[in-house]
Amino acid sequence: MHNPVKVLIIEDEPHALMGLAELISGWGYRTETARDGVEGWEKALAWDPAIVVTDLKMPRMDGIGLLTKLAEAGSGLNANLAVIVLTAMGNIELAVDAMKLGAYDFLQKPVDATRLRTILANATRQRETEIELEVARRRLRETGVLGGLVGSSKPMREIFGLIEQIASSNVSVLITGESGTGKELVARTLHTLSARKARPFVAVNCAAIPETLIESEIFGHEKGAFTGAVERRAGCFELANGGTLLLDELAEMPAGTQAKLLRVLEERKLRRLGARTEVDVDVRVLAATNRDPDKAVAEGHLRPDLYYRLNVFHIAMPPLREHMEDLPAMVEAMIGEMNQKHGRNVSGVAPSMYDRMMSYDWPGNARELRNTVERAVVLCPDGAPLDVGHLPPGFGKGQHSELLPSDPSVVQVRVGSTVGEAEQALILRTLEAMGQNKTRAAEILGVSLKTLHNKLKEYNRSSGDQQG
Numbered sequence: 325m326h327n328p329v330k331v332l333i334i335e336d337e338p339h340a341l342m343g344l345a346e347l348i349s350g351w352g353y354r355t356e357t358a359r360d361g362v363e364g365w366e367k368a369l370a371w372d373p374a375i376v377v378t379d380l381k382m383p384r385m386d387g388i389g390l391l392t393k394l395a396e397a398g399s400g401l402n403a404n405l406a407v408i409v410l411t412a413m414g415n416i417e418l419a420v421d422a423m424k425l426g427a428y429d430f431l432q433k434p435v436d437a438t439r440l441r442t443i444l445a446n447a448t449r450q451r452e453t454e455i456e457l458e459v460a461r462r463r464l465r466e467t468g469v470l471g472g473l474v475g476s477s478k479p480m481r482e483i484f485g486l487i488e489q490i491a492s493s494n495v496s497v498l499i500t501g502e503s504g505t506g507k508e509l510v511a512r513t514l515h516t517l518s519a520r521k522a523r524p525f526v527a528v529n530c531a532a533i534p535e536t537l538i539e540s541e542i543f544g545h546e547k548g549a550f551t552g553a554v555e556r557r558a559g560c561f562e563l564a565n566g567g568t569l570l571l572d573e574l575a576e577m578p579a580g581t582q583a584k585l586l587r588v589l590e591e592r593k594l595r596r597l598g599a600r601t602e603v604d605v606d607v608r609v610l611a612a613t614n615r616d617p618d619k620a621v622a623e624g625h626l627r628p629d630l631y632y633r634l635n636v637f638h639i640a641m642p643p644l645r646e647h648m649e650d651l652p653a654m655v656e657a658m659i660g661e662m663n664q665k666h667g668r669n670v671s672g673v674a675p676s677m678y679d680r681m682m683s684y685d686w687p688g689n690a691r692e693l694r695n696t697v698e699r700a701v702v703l704c705p706d707g708a709p710l711d712v713g714h715l716p717p718g719f720g721k722g723q724h725s726e727l728l729p730s731d732p733s734v735v736q737v738r739v740g741s742t743v744g745e746a747e748q749a750l751i752l753r754t755l756e757a758m759g760q761n762k763t764r765a766a767e768i769l770g771v772s773l774k775t776l777h778n779k780l781k782e783y784n785r786s787s788g789d790q791q792g
Contacts (some may be wrong), residue, residue, distance in 0.1 A: 326353035329448050332373040334364035334390070335410070336382045342434070344377065351441055361385025365393055369600060374720055375428075375441075375447050380418055387419070393715045406447035410435065416590055416633075429494040430756050432591075442606050443494075449519035452491050464488075468650075471513030473506060474657045475650035479642045483510070484590060486639060491517035496589070496634045498574075499612040501641030503558075504691030507612040508570060512638055516566040516720065520608060523567030528560045530574035539581050540597055542571075544586070548600025550712045561605045574611040574634070575620040582627045589633055593788040621790070644686040644693060658694055659710070663700040666767060670704045674711040684720045752777055 331353045335341040338359075356371050356704070358364035362384045368376060371494055379484045380387035394407065406428035411419045419430035427449070429443045463680045468476035470484045490497065491514050499507045508527055515525045532536050532543050540549070544559030560569055571577070588594045593602040606624060611634045613620065620626040631779070641780070652673075657671055679699075700714035750771060757766045764778040765790075 328352060328704060329370065329375060330354045330373040330442070331375045331377060332356050332358065332364065332367055332371060334358045334361065334376065334378040334382070334387075336360050336379060340646055341377075347437060347440070347648055348377070348444065351444070353444065355405060359389065360506070361390040364390055368394065369397070374405065375519065376405065377410065378407065380415060380422065380591075381412065381677065388422060391422055391427060395426050399470075404450060406450055408443055408447065410747045420633065420636055423495045425495070426493075435678060436604075439606070441679070446494070446519050447480055447607075469515050469657065470511045473513055474654045475647060476648040477650045479647050479651055483639055483641070486637065487513055487517070490514070490637050492519060493727065494608050495636045496608070496789065497610050497637045497639060498617060498631075498635040499610065499639045499641065500617060501614065502643050502689055503614050504689035504690040505641035505643060506690045507614075507641055509573065509690075510641065511568070511570040511610045511612065514610060515608075518568070518608070521569045524564050525570070526560050526564035527572055527573045536580050538578060539584065542581065543584065543594050544596040546596050546598035549596070553598070556596070558636045559596065560593075562603065564607045565605055566607075568608045568610060569609045571609065573613055575615045575625040577619070579624075579627065579691050582630050586627065586630045586633060589630075644689045646694035652678060654690065654693060655681070655697055658697040659701060662698050665698075666702055668701055669706040670701050670710060671707055672709040674709045677709075677711050677715065680720055699768060704766070748779075748783055751776070752783070755780075 329715075331348050333341060333344050333355060334357075335344060336359055341359065349355045353375075356367055358367050358371065360382045361378070364376070364378060365385065367373075367389070376390075378387045378390055391407060391409075395406065407422075407426065409419060409422045409427045409430045410433055411422075411430055416432075418428075419432075422430060423789065427673050428447050431440055431443065441668065444720055448736050450752065459740060464470045464484055466603075467475060470487060473480070473484070473487075474485075475481075497511075501507055511527065512525060513519060522698075524724050528541065530538065540553075540557065540559065542561060543561050544557055544562055545553050547552055547553055547556050558612050571585075582775070588605065592606065593604055596600045611628075615625065617626060617631060617635065617638075621631050633751060654671060655678075659672070663670055679694075681696075688695075696716065696719075699716065700710045703714045704710050735750050755762065755765045762776055762780075766773045769776065771779075
């Protein structure tokens with residue numbers, strides 16, 4: 325390193341202190357040592373380190389006390405100071421408390437040198453990330469946009485503030501909220517504003533994976549681990565190594581898999597199904613659920629110890645109906661995105677359309693809003709604003725049963741129809757509504773033009789078979 329990063333090591337056991345200093349110095353860092361929390365506090369003020377590696381159990385002042393004083397010092401220390409805590413086996417709860425006080429990461433004793441080197445490298449990259457985070461803060465102040473999130477309402481400002489505080493750390497975060505509120509967007513924003521941004525972001529929906537496959541999907545498997553395992557396969561943890569893993573719909577994960585997940589979170593090692601050896605993993609784990617987490621624990625859907633481990637910080641996404649003042653800004657941002665995606669040039673929104681949108685309660689939240697805006701952008705002529713004519717038929721009238729059967733733009737499907745029959749009715753009615761314009765119909769349906777042509781050929785063949 326041209327300008328070695330300064331690392332202060334605080335440990336009351338002399339041999340461990342000397343060993344850590346030699347190890348970390350050998351990696352190119354500039355080190356200083358202290359034998360307890362009080363001496364560590366004094367040297368932190370005098371030496372201004374970029375990283376502090378401290379034991380939790382020490383005489384005179386323990387690691388928790390030191391963390392508290394470092395947090396209170398604020399601007400009196402390096403603005404991007406990262407604290408890594410060392411803890412004995414069985415003190416995971418203390419380590420989690422340290423993370424809540426602002427620690428960057430924790431490591432169990434005896435110290436795994438490879439793991440420590442990885443954490444130090446990540447903490448060093450965090451300093452560069454902080455500069456980018458300040459740029460994001462400036463954009464947020466000017467435009468109300470943070471990552472992929474948009475809003476200036478009180479609930480969203482509070483969420484943005486918490487994201488800014490925790491994005492650059494390695495803490496686990498539990499994200500809750502109704503379906504469609506933007507939980508994955510929060511996770512992606514946390515990843516983008518972290519030192520892990522250049523590494524993978526992997527999202528896995530626990531509710532969408534069959535129970536028989538979920539362990540293989542998350543932890544991976546060896547060849548021959550089970551029937552059908554014809555080759556070794558890396559799981560989501562390994563795919564996200566060095567980056568961020570989002571476990572969506574966590575409460576739908578089977579109890580046995582939750583137990584294995586907890587072990588991986590605590591030991592930072594995993595064993596693929598059918599493997600004899602363990603693999604080190606360096607992953608920041610975020611979790612999301614649309615259930616009330618306390619209720620999920622009480623009902624047995626979520627293990628209490630896993631909940632405690634993941635819920636270091638909690639971000640609760642509000643439903644759109646509770647921050648409707650953000651809707652205009654969200655729509656404008658979505659129009660810009662959809663213009664680019666579909667090669668359109670839609671210019672804003674007519675006041676009458678905003679009136680209709682603001683009077684609707686959006687049960688599908690931001691996801692429903694996005695789909696509505698995308699449909700409107702595709703239908704709207706270039707250069708024109710979106711208006712009420714571009715909203716879905718029957719928009720705002722409540723239940724679909726209120727739609728008039730005579731409405732030519734409504735697709736009605738009998739109970740008992742097959743999925744194929746419903747799909748055919750939707751495709752043919754959309755094509756009819758678009759004046760047989762196949763390109764526009766394919767855009768609205770969200771399929772390729774080739775897929776649409778293949779479907780129409782299939783329907784023509786079926787019709788010919790029936791007539792014959």
